[in-house]
Amino acid sequence: MVSAFDTLLMQKALDAAWAYQVLTFPNPAVGAVVSNDQGDILGLAAHQKAGSAHAEVLAIKAAYETLTEDRRISDIEDASELHTFLKKHHTHLFHNLSLHVTLEPCHHFGKTPPCSSLIEALHFKRIVIGSYDESMAQGGGAYLQSKGMEVHFGCLKKACDLLLSPFTCKEKKEPFLFFKLALSANGVATGGIITSLDSRIMVHRLRDRCDLLVIGGNTVRTDRPILDARLCEGKAPDVLIYSHHNDFDCTIPLFDTPDRCVTVASDLNHVNDYAMVMVEGGQGLLDALSNEIKWYLIFESPHEKEGKTIVLPTGLQKVFSQRVGEDTMSWYFKHTS
């Protein structure tokens, strides 16, 4: 049985994971919570970057720090070392605890060891899972059940499946497209810098994880952008300029960025050659692509600006919001009837 309290804990795991949406790509964004029977949260964490420790391992690490005075674990970041340390030093601390995780624990050796094997060794009392893993790492839930552990699937499944969308697209070999928009407090998207440096660093971290950036022709002519990830010293994505024209001024900085391919096209076919695609544009691009794009990431400044108020697509449902410096960053999903 999944209780109301399980959904509350799963929501905490979801919120932790959303903060790293896209940043974990090509891995999924995942969140996890370790709690006791009294409902105290002992560890809460999210997967942060492909190749680094999974959410379960970080939540277990945090719980170990809460429950013991052993600080040797605090300096360990490497996933394999964390698995080894916890398997050796858990001293049955986790037998009466629950683990809530938005995605079924992995059951294979990838860049890190299988979470299923760590969870089995620690022998949690209950494991509550949101989404099934349908990738090559699947099977962790069934494996833990086969070892006699209490496992529940499908807690807040719809919300966990939405969180998993980029990964699901990757598994289906479809691109994940999202429209990023920076807005002033009164909804203006034009006229130079709108959001804070913190937000722009976040946008650059996202660009670093994207392999393609789509930009409208008018923005290229107006802004003469670079569209790289210099604020986080990341890699610049390839660029698709969506335009009716093919006569762009080649001195515009985006053409001069090393290791990047720039394409100009009046259709989006090129997008299908990529996995993670961010679209940056103003009202024209928003309107032109509103039938193609389901995901919107909006950075909103607390300051007003002069200009025309943007008209957003209809049917946007906010799924997550957090502060980034003085701004608010929100993910929206567009429901189609």
Ligand SMILES: NC(=O)C1=CN([C@@H]2O[C@H](COP(=O)(O)OP(=O)(O)OC[C@H]3O[C@@H](n4cnc5c(N)ncnc54)[C@H](OP(=O)(O)O)[C@@H]3O)[C@@H](O)[C@H]2O)C=CC1
């Ligand atoms: N706040 C933010 O996050 C952002 C703000 N901006 C701002 O937005 C403003 C520009 O917005 P906007 O005028 O909407 O321009 P955009 O470049 O964002 O989008 C419109 C352009 O897209 C191209 N386009 C639209 N429909 C089609 C189609 N069916 N086929 C091919 N190409 C198409 C056209 O390019 P063409 O004319 O070349 O044919 C058109 O000019 C600028 O001030 C810029 O600074 C831009 C990006 C992000």
Ligand SMILES: Nc1c(N[C@@H]2O[C@H](COP(=O)(O)O)[C@@H](O)[C@H]2O)[nH]c(=O)[nH]c1=O
């Ligand atoms: N002004 C604005 C954004 N604008 C976007 O950034 C582009 C410029 O990128 P670059 O040339 O690399 O600095 C610009 O053309 C538009 O797509 N983005 C934001 O997060 N916040 C902002 O305030």
